Amino acid sequence: MTQKRSWAPYIGLAIITVIMFIPLYTVFVMGTYYSEHIFRGGLPLWFSNYFLENLKVVLGNNFIQAYLNSLFVSVASVLLSVTASALMGFAIAKYNFKLKNFFFVFLMITMMIPNQITIIGFVREMRAFGMLGTLWPLVFVWIAHPFGAFFMTQFIRDSVPTEVMEAARIDGCSEPGIFFRIVLPFIRPALLTVALLVFLWSWNSFMIPLIVINRQALYTIPLMVSTLSTMFRTDYGAMMCALSISVLPIILVFCICSKNFVQGIANGAVKG
């Protein structure tokens, strides 16, 4: 007896996919228009011939430099944030030490403090370290990443069997060895999830670069895009062109990590 396949869910999914894709598609389409022509007679649905002119405007505004700056900030942020978050999560989830509960509560409290409140203290701290005038403050802000540490704590607590760690200890494995050789393979989905989120957040971050960066050569993409407009005229065409190009790495990273990302979110969210 053969089971009749229903196409309804696929049609529904296809419709939802199209609806979700339209805004992104519109960004790409708008990037090919002269700004004042974009909104004539509703949003355009097909590409125009002004892309190269918009690209010229974008490239003329130091886009390549801003792109490299953003890339450096995001990649460095991901590497350092994921490492720090995993170590913090490992410590809280699997070790017993004095004030452990206090630190865990403190971790959660820091997640609840709006970043606008802490930004001045952070800028002063970076100034004291002599980091202003460099891109490092935009990276360091992600090292002490409370959400990453909390997420890792939950994930490691639930996904890494303590018995496996004990077995490794009995076999003579060092504590760093346990972390790198035993724990990390278990938490790969969580690492990729935090990596993707940090990449996304640091790539799109506007407020901290706005406040910290005081040199044009250090502008990241969001700051550079904001200078494409003037007080009196918004060059939507050039802005959309810049955004189209800038969003590509995020799409690429998500495509690579999507399977693990979904798994990481599901594991971190459901298991209690």
Place this chain on the structure above:
Amino acid sequence: MRKKIPALFLMLCLTIMPFAGCGGSSTGQDTTAPAPTTQSQPSETAAQEAPSGGEEITLTIWDWDEAHLTHMTSLYRETNPNVSFETLIVMPTDFMQKLQSALAADMDVPDIILGELLYRGRLFELGILDDLSQTPYHVNRDEMFDFAVQLQTGPNGELLGVEQQICPSGFAYRRDLAREYLGTDDPDEIAALIPTWDAFIEQGRNVVQKSGGSVHIFPGISVMVYETLKGQKPSSYIEGNKINLTERYLPMFELAARMNQENILGNQERETPALNSGFADGTFLFFPCPPWAAKWNIAASDPDGSGNWGLTKAPEGGFTRGGTSVSIYSGSPNKEAAWDYVKFVYCDGDGVKEAFEQFGFMTGFKAPYQDANSYFFTIPGAFDEFFGGQNLAEYYINEISVETQGQVQTRHESTIHNALLAVVAQMANDKSITAQQAMELLKQETATMIPEAEII
């Protein structure tokens, strides 16, 4: 011991954590810590600092007009090679947040601070700007236009800035539409057709009727209220926390509600793509135009419209629209050099002529205009050709500036601007709102934003 390493790392990270923001937000809201509020005193030491005596000096400037900034700083360096510049492009919408953060964090604050009208009232009340009428600057108010003095006056009567370029406004108009709907494209004849707002409304009806509703006399209610009427008849309606909104804004709302209900205004509201495209599309006849708007609004939005624009007077006199103040940071270690640059570019230096020729900027000081053979009147301005060969500088100075007054900017004034924007947004959506209803809305919005205010 090995077990303690991750724990020690954790403790170190947690120690740093409170100082770190999450960085995911980009709200652009002005939520940073407040800046110092002590009113600065004019510095006696500035005059003793070496401005251009060979000592290497670096001046920091944040601006949003990159072309002007780059050109003028390069020009200044030709005669002052010891002065270098650290420039940064910052949009006016982000300027106050960045400035307040820099002040609070005690990091690099610009030596020269720009104050767009959007936030000037708040900037002036921070108490971080030098009084330019005092030592070592000695700017004489009588040498500036009246409206310029009013727009640059601080909360305690100080002169806190000079005009980047003057902002008395008339109406820019499309010559082809003017010929079609008004029967002439001559500035004086058009001014004679709209001497009062009543006459303007009458002409507005004619334009709508003749065009079948495809063309309007003005883009929209927010452009009319916020960009035009607000700047026309200023008064001292704010005294401390006592704010007489009724006296200041009821006549304006009566006029605006009439225009709204008579349907003579279009639907192209300020800062929208529809407005930008309207310049080239020819869907409205007049647009409020200070000197800077020739470049930023008209030429930028209608690049193919050269020769098709003109400038005339607004009904019942000139008004101010926008404008930017140029001030000296009271904590600057390079005050004299900063002032030397400001004088060169904005007051009476060689840069004034260059800024006019290259960018159409017009100084807020009267002296250059008092000679009939001044370069302002004899050399074609940067946008004269775009305006059909009309001598814009002469028209602005002799026809518009003489009768224009400016509104003194305070912290409350800036807040009321925001409240006003909320009200005009509602008027744009609901054309049946009466003047009294708009007035009540403005009072409610203002009371919410300034709870301590006594509003009349």
